[in-house]
Amino acid sequence: MAERQDRLKRFLKDEARAIGFDACRIARADDMPDSAAALRDFVENGYHGQMAWMNETLERRSSPLSLWPEARSVIMLAMNYGPDEDPRPLLERRDRANISVYARNRDYHDVIKGKLKQMAGRFAARSGADVKVFVDTAPVMEKPLAEKAGIGWQGKHTNLVSRDYGSWLFLGSIFTTEALDPDSAEKDHCGSCRACLDVCPTDAFPAPYRLDARRCISYLTIEHHGVIPEEFRSAMGNRIYGCDDCLAACPWNKFAETASEMKLSARADLKAPELSMFLGFDDAAFRKFFTGSPVKRIGRDRFVRNCLIAAGNSGHPHLAAHCRSLLEDDSAAVRAMAVWALARLLSKTEFAALAKSRLRDTDEDVRREWKREEEVPCI
Missing domain, CATH: 3.40.109 (NADH Oxidase)
Incomplete structure (x- = not known):
């Protein structure tokens, strides 16, 4: 035996x-x-x-x-x-979209x-x-x-x-069903290190070894439906799909062996793609671009919603035209995040003029964004 x-x-x-x-x-x-x-x-x-x-x-x-x-x-x-x-x-490249490493192929x-x-x-x-x-x-x-x-x-x-x-x-x-001899379990080697906890931009860890997914950017950009809670939007930065911060901060990465030759390499067009391209995606363009990619599973509306938050965080006013075009989008979440982005990309005068003609949106979330952003200082 x-x-x-x-x-x-x-x-x-x-x-x-x-x-x-x-x-x-x-x-x-x-x-x-x-x-x-x-x-x-x-x-x-x-x-x-x-x-x-x-x-x-x-x-x-x-x-x-x-x-x-x-x-x-x-x-x-x-x-x-x-x-x-x-x-x-x-x-740091705020006009670019940051997609989690695992989803770049x-x-x-x-x-x-x-x-x-x-x-x-x-x-x-x-x-x-x-x-x-x-x-x-x-x-x-x-x-x-x-x-x-x-x-x-x-x-x-x-x-x-x-x-x-x-x-x-x-x-x-x-x-x-084969009863194989088990291998020995691994021990915890984290010690006193807190690198992964301290780097989290949304404080998603209530304690070591405990994750509150509701605060995690990976959860918010992938699993969460509808409008992203306001308290997390600025912290999302240009992360449009997932977040690698806690993984990348792990000190054990520097001891990692060279990856297998069969490892999936990132697509060149997903290493640092321009946000402006993604903001123009309709459903057909989204599906075509992300064929075979895990990103495709979240659907075009959630994806563009995430890109709008990244645009609002970018500090690049030239993205405002792309955001403005999405104020008529079929998705209420997209329209709401377009409002949020424009409040940060337009001057206060420009945004106020735009708001006068847009407060009649039938969706409650979108109306709430217009009313809230009227009081937010803009560029």
């Missing part, structure tokens, strides 16, 4: 490397009691915001056995997506899932065991499982940290 286990684990790790994964380790399917309690606390505190699916899948997410009772082992896979350079200097869900299926099929043929594959769209607590398997540990920013790859890892899992 021990010899069979060794052969299967060697096979898995060899296959993982050959197919493009940077780490492959094993966890027991029944080894997650602490994580379930932390998840329940997260939801009970309302930290999940509008992500109702987290409450709806709470029980299934609490343990791999809730998702598949026959599972005995979880094969955790990780792929390094670390950028070639620190993404934070782009935050193909949708990683599709990339990872294809590789998982290929690897799971080979393992099933070799072992005779049943298998199921999951990426993070399924109710699986991948980060705690990756910690149990020894790939890394959940840092104070709640993301997985690896001594080999820092905070830049995509995760996927293969559940199997």
Whole structure:
């Protein structure tokens, strides 16, 4: 039995490397009691915001056995997506759009899932065991499982940290009925460091290892529907999809190994795209430009809403013409954020003249923005 286990684990790790994964380790399917309690606390505190699916899948997410009772082992896979350079200097180029590093190429869900299926099929043929594959769209607590398997540990920013790859890892899992010998869990190596907590522009961490998603720019730009709460708009800067600040601040990144040659490289047109281009997107242009990208999932309206906030934060008055054209947009959230942006890009006199003809918008959020911005000092 021990010899069979060794052969299967060697096979898995060899296959993982050959197919493009940077780490492959094993966890027991029944080894997650602490994580379930932390998840329940997260939801009970309302930290999940509008992500109702987290409450709806709470029980299934609490343990791999809730998702598949026959599972005995979880094969955790990780792929390094670390950028070639620190993404934070782009935050200073306010006429440019800042898209999170992970979303600058193909949708990683599709990339990872294809590789998982290929690897799971080979393992099933070799072992005779049943298998199921999951990426993070399924109710699986991948980060705690990756910690149990020894790939890394959940840092104070709640993301997985690896001594080999820092905070830049995509995760996927293969559940199997094969009872494989588990690898040793990883220990927490954050120590007294607070770099990820202190860099957060919206104070989204009420305590180390606890995230209030409602304050997180990644949540606000991707998951949040409707108008962005005013208290977070200025802090968003030019971040139009996601936020890398807490990941990029992690000191473990400097010890990261060189990424695999199979790593997804950023599209050249997504490294520092001009905001003005995105502000002109209709639905067809948005879908065409982001074909195969995770950005496409949020839809054109939320995307342009985010771009308008970036325009308002830019300090570049030449973007006002693009914002003005969106005052007639079909989306109320887009119209509302166009008002907010124009209040910061136009002079007080120009904005006041514009407001006189626009206060009759039928949407309450848009009317509220016009009335509020009448009192806001403009350029």
